[in-house]
Amino acid sequence: MDFFDCIPLAKATSLIDSSLPELTAEPEEVGLMQALGRITAVDIAAGVDLPPFSRSTVDGYAVLSRDTFGAGEGVPVMLTVTDEVFMGQSTEASIVSGQAVIMPTGGMLPAGADAVVMLEHTERSDHETLLVLKPAAPGENVVTKGEDIKAGAMFIAAGTKLTPAEIGALAACGIDKVKVRQRLKVGIISTGDEVVDVSTVPVGGQVRDVNSYTLAAMLTEAGCHVTSYGIIKDNYDELLAAVSKGVNENQLVLASGGSSVGARDHTVQIIEELGRQKVVFHGLAVKPGKPTIFGMVGRVPVFGLPGHPVAAMTICQMLVIPVVKRLQGLKALKAGCKISARLTRNCASAPGRDDFLRVKLIWLEGEYRAEPVLGKSGLISVMTQADGVVQVPEGSSGLYAGDVVTVEVMREA
Numbered sequence: 001m002d003f004f005d006c007i008p009l010a011k012a013t014s015l016i017d018s019s020l021p022e023l024t025a026e027p028e029e030v031g032l033m034q035a036l037g038r039i040t041a042v043d044i045a046a047g048v049d050l051p052p053f054s055r056s057t058v059d060g061y062a063v064l065s066r067d068t069f070g071a072g073e074g075v076p077v078m079l080t081v082t083d084e085v086f087m088g089q090s091t092e093a094s095i096v097s098g099q100a101v102i103m104p105t106g107g108m109l110p111a112g113a114d115a116v117v118m119l120e121h122t123e124r125s126d127h128e129t130l131l132v133l134k135p136a137a138p139g140e141n142v143v144t145k146g147e148d149i150k151a152g153a154m155f156i157a158a159g160t161k162l163t164p165a166e167i168g169a170l171a172a173c174g175i176d177k178v179k180v181r182q183r184l185k186v187g188i189i190s191t192g193d194e195v196v197d198v199s200t201v202p203v204g205g206q207v208r209d210v211n212s213y214t215l216a217a218m219l220t221e222a223g224c225h226v227t228s229y230g231i232i233k234d235n236y237d238e239l240l241a242a243v244s245k246g247v248n249e250n251q252l253v254l255a256s257g258g259s260s261v262g263a264r265d266h267t268v269q270i271i272e273e274l275g276r277q278k279v280v281f282h283g284l285a286v287k288p289g290k291p292t293i294f295g296m297v298g299r300v301p302v303f304g305l306p307g308h309p310v311a312a313m314t315i316c317q318m319l320v321i322p323v324v325k326r327l328q329g330l331k332a333l334k335a336g337c338k339i340s341a342r343l344t345r346n347c348a349s350a351p352g353r354d355d356f357l358r359v360k361l362i363w364l365e366g367e368y369r370a371e372p373v374l375g376k377s378g379l380i381s382v383m384t385q386a387d388g389v390v391q392v393p394e395g396s397s398g399l400y401a402g403d404v405v406t407v408e409v410m411r412e413a
């Protein structure tokens with residue numbers, strides 16, 4: 001005979017999903033240095049063009065691209081060097097056909113110029129004369145004003161978990177405070193007559209409290225604000241008072257220990273008394289973690305986790321963290337994981353080097369599609385739009401639309 005009516009993990013997940021309340025996170029404002037990992041409460045738009053002026057991406061010479069057409073090693077195009085642009089300074093320089101201006105990487109493009117020829121594709125025959133050995137296409141080696149992010153454009157949507165890429169984009173736009181959702185409040189309770197605090201030397205049948213620390217660490221890592229309610233004895237009224245306090249002060253409560261069916265295992269009755277309804281489930285067809293309990297007390301989900309530390313951590317990872325993500329308004333993608341996705345377009349790659357192709361992930365017809373995010377490496381918006389990266393190996397000359405590629409996920413979503 002089995003005391004539990006064990007349900008499969010997938011069924012537990014869908015029962016939990018249909019019990020959870022809608023997201024109601026209050027916003028708060030944090031400084032940019034504190035914003036990593038926080039979730040935006042509002043759409044964020046740029047107040048300025050990024051870059052604020054057209055600039056060079058290489059060291060070389062600003063030119064009129066049409067002047068360089070036909071240039072080659074044997075047939076250099078001759079231009080007159082008229083001026084020099086200095087870093088961090090606005091320039092009054094401008095060029096007309098036949099002229100070139102010395103450019104540093106990142107310098108402001110002079111009026112009239114539409115491309116920059118790299119230093120290594122030029123020669124100086126004398127102080128004033130430049131020989132261009134390779135043609136430059138219009139826009140080559142230039143990032144135009146607003147090409148990265150346009151003034152007024154929304155570049156970070158509400159509900160985005162901020163990564164270093166968004167932090168960089170916010171900094172570039174001069175935004176030093178961000179409206180984020182308040183951290184999800186989670187209460188943690190350890191139960192058991194035998195459990196003692198970490199600072200106590202256990203005697204007799206006592207053991208140190210592990211679960212308060214592992215669970216708090218896992219939830220803190222997931223971006224929650226954790227309150228520990230300490231160790232509660234196997235006493236119905238004391239545990240009732242602790243769970244009641246936890247539910248009043250938090251949006252999610254975890255009680256470990258007392259989830260089984262022994263005489264001291266009160267969690268089920270307590271959730272039912274406080275929630276005034278049956279628990280959603282008690283018993284999972286998984287190992288470890290079989291005696292897991294889930295119920296709702298008003299709008300607050302409450303888990304009764306098994307006391308064994310391995311079981312408590314396993315169920316926290318498998319069930320509680322996904323609940324945290326749902327309550328934070330996030331999906332299931334985890335930064336650092338690798339997933340398969342189908343490429344949406346051909347991407348050329350030069351053999352002899354590894355290419356890191358940034359992609360946006362789109363869920364379509366039961367699979368992920370990887371949409372390449374193309375752009376120059378000076379553009380921070382390339383990073384804010386991308387969800388992951390595909391490594392195109394050194395020997396490859398490119399990938400084809402429809403290829404199934406491995407995407408390393410860069411952001412939690």
Ligand SMILES: Nc1nc2c(c(=O)[nH]1)N[C@H]1C(S)=C(S)[C@@H](COP(=O)(O)OP(=O)(O)OC[C@H]3O[C@@H](n4cnc5c(N)ncnc54)[C@H](O)[C@@H]3O)O[C@H]1N2
Nearest residue numbers: 190192208209210211212257258259260305306307308311
């Ligand atoms: N007759 C049955 N007994 C048990 C079953 C079963 O199916 N039938 N399932 C077993 C499984 S599996 C687990 S898991 C445990 C879960 O029991 P509880 O959730 O009621 O937990 P406790 O009995 O309170 O403790 C279990 C174990 O874990 C230690 N513990 C508890 N809290 C902590 C803590 N905070 N830090 C470190 N260690 C902790 C406790 O001392 C016990 O050793 O039930 C089985 N029984």
Ligand code: MOO
Nearest residue numbers: 288289290308311
């Ligand atoms: O779930 Mo118990 O979960 O095996 O230790």
